[in-house]
Amino acid sequence: MQKDLTSLLRDPNLIPSEKQNLLSEITAQTETLGMPCYVVGGFVRDLLLGQPINDLDIVVEGDAIALGKSLVEKYGGNLTPHYKFHTAIWDLPSSFNLYPSSLDLITARSETYSQPGALPTIKPSTIEDDLRRRDFTINAMAIRLDGSHFGELLDPLNGQADLEEKAIRVLHPRSFIDDPTRIFRAVRYEQRYSFILHSSSFTLISPESLAVIQTLSGERIRHELDLIFEEDNSHQMIVRLGELDVFKWIHPELRAFNGEYSDFLEMDTSLDVPASRTTMGYMLWLMDLSEAAILSIARRLNFSSDLTHSVWGASQLKKSLPFLVNSKPSVWAFALEKLPLLSIYAVYLVSGEKALLDYLSFWRHVKSHTTGDDLKARGLEPGPRYGEILTKLRAAWLDGEVNSEKEEKELLNRLL
Ligand code: ATP
Numbered sequence: 001m002q003k004d005l006t007s008l009l010r011d012p013n014l015i016p017s018e019k020q021n022l023l024s025e026i027t028a029q030t031e032t033l034g035m036p037c038y039v040v041g042g043f044v045r046d047l048l049l050g051q052p053i054n055d056l057d058i059v060v061e062g063d064a065i066a067l068g069k070s071l072v073e074k075y076g077g078n079l080t081p082h083y084k085f086h087t088a089i090w091d092l093p094s095s096f097n098l099y100p101s102s103l104d105l106i107t108a109r110s111e112t113y114s115q116p117g118a119l120p121t122i123k124p125s126t127i128e129d130d131l132r133r134r135d136f137t138i139n140a141m142a143i144r145l146d147g148s149h150f151g152e153l154l155d156p157l158n159g160q161a162d163l164e165e166k167a168i169r170v171l172h173p174r175s176f177i178d179d180p181t182r183i184f185r186a187v188r189y190e191q192r193y194s195f196i197l198h199s200s201s202f203t204l205i206s207p208e209s210l211a212v213i214q215t216l217s218g219e220r221i222r223h224e225l226d227l228i229f230e231e232d233n234s235h236q237m238i239v240r241l242g243e244l245d246v247f248k249w250i251h252p253e254l255r256a257f258n259g260e261y262s263d264f265l266e267m268d269t270s271l272d273v274p275a276s277r278t279t280m281g282y283m284l285w286l287m288d289l290s291e292a293a294i295l296s297i298a299r300r301l302n303f304s305s306d307l308t309h310s311v312w313g314a315s316q317l318k319k320s321l322p323f324l325v326n327s328k329p330s331v332w333a334f335a336l337e338k339l340p341l342l343s344i345y346a347v348y349l350v351s352g353e354k355a356l357l358d359y360l361s362f363w364r365h366v367k368s369h370t371t372g373d374d375l376k377a378r379g380l381e382p383g384p385r386y387g388e389i390l391t392k393l394r395a396a397w398l399d400g401e402v403n404s405e406k407e408e409k410e411l412l413n414r415l416l
Helices: 005-009 017-033 042-048 064-075 127-132 159-165 181-193 207-215 218-229 234-243 259-265 277-286 291-300 305-324 329-336 341-351 354-361 372-377 385-398 405-415
Strands: 037-040 058-060 078-082 087-091 102-107 109-112 121-124 142-144 152-154
Touching: 005 042, 017 037, 017 058, 017 064, 037 042, 037 127, 042 142, 042 159, 058 064, 064 078, 064 087, 064 102, 109 127, 127 142, 127 152, 181 207, 181 218, 181 234, 218 234, 218 277, 218 291, 234 259, 234 277, 259 277, 259 341, 277 291, 277 305, 277 341, 291 305, 305 329, 305 341, 329 354, 329 385, 341 354, 372 385, 385 405
Parallel strands: 058 102
Antiparallel strands: 037 058, 037 142, 078 087, 087 102, 109 121, 142 152
């Protein structure tokens, strides 16, 4: 089916008018510089699917860094050039008022892989070569924007036909061996759009390509998993990765995601807990593993110390629940206060333990009226007694043993 790309490119429901204006300004500049200019990848895919565009993926045949410099000269903002990759990031002037507030400018290039799983070697080239370096046919289309070429579709690998067939198809048989992060990407697109990995590509997910996952850096694998947890269908994506036997190549102790936890991936907390879909995803996935397995997987995937702490904290809390059940509120509060709030929330979701919800909603906010300054004013020598007394006062509030400022004062008098 031939689509009228010119009208899709001008549809404000698909591309907000501010972004259309930005594209026109960039295109005008590439015309001055004599560089053919294209939108590529996800932009074209989503436009043809009639879905709103997120990122402007812009490629020029020529020199993206020179383009960036001339844009900064004309419109302002800042440029960060990456000479090795022939790319530049343009931090847009604030007057553009656009989100995201920066834009990647890419030089059309060819790529070669020196060894499986390594990052590719890059050379400036034509748009056709640039499309041939990509992951899937549906991501390997371009629309030209400059001059009389506005709206021309370049589709040398038949991406449009695969979009219509709802097929994810790699561009050549070595694709997953060159870069097995594409296995994760295939699963993400498959589940996001309800497409199917084409049988000819499916058979390429073989022990040979899967084994290359072992050579990928933790950073690169985690980046793909992060992208998955940010998606609406992340549970189906993780299940599909499990079906494809991916986990054991990441880490021998990585298990399937517990299906009973899948609903909790949808973060909808009204509890004033800092939300993060990715952190929630890793916590739910890993919390039932042993401490040693969690720490080893965290090292393999190069988790930040915060993420490791959250997952470890959720796991420790879940394991200690049987010892805390039926404790007084103060016992809960003192046990929980060193743990990340999101870890507590995750364990609440999977266990339904009401004390955890009470802690998140009320108990964590309970404090005594008396402060350290008050104790000083009462003549107490500075030392560990301060902490002890304030803790006792707080515990008394939490456990309902004091219920007013007056009762707190009376307790304080007894303690001093
Ligand atoms: P989305 O952000 O919606 O997942 P996108 O297509 O914008 O989709 P990006 O990750 O921003 O995805 O990548 C931009 C383009 O770069 C892709 O459309 C694809 O053509 C290409 N690309 C990204 N990762 C790879 C890869 N591992 N191998 C080959 N090409 C890739």
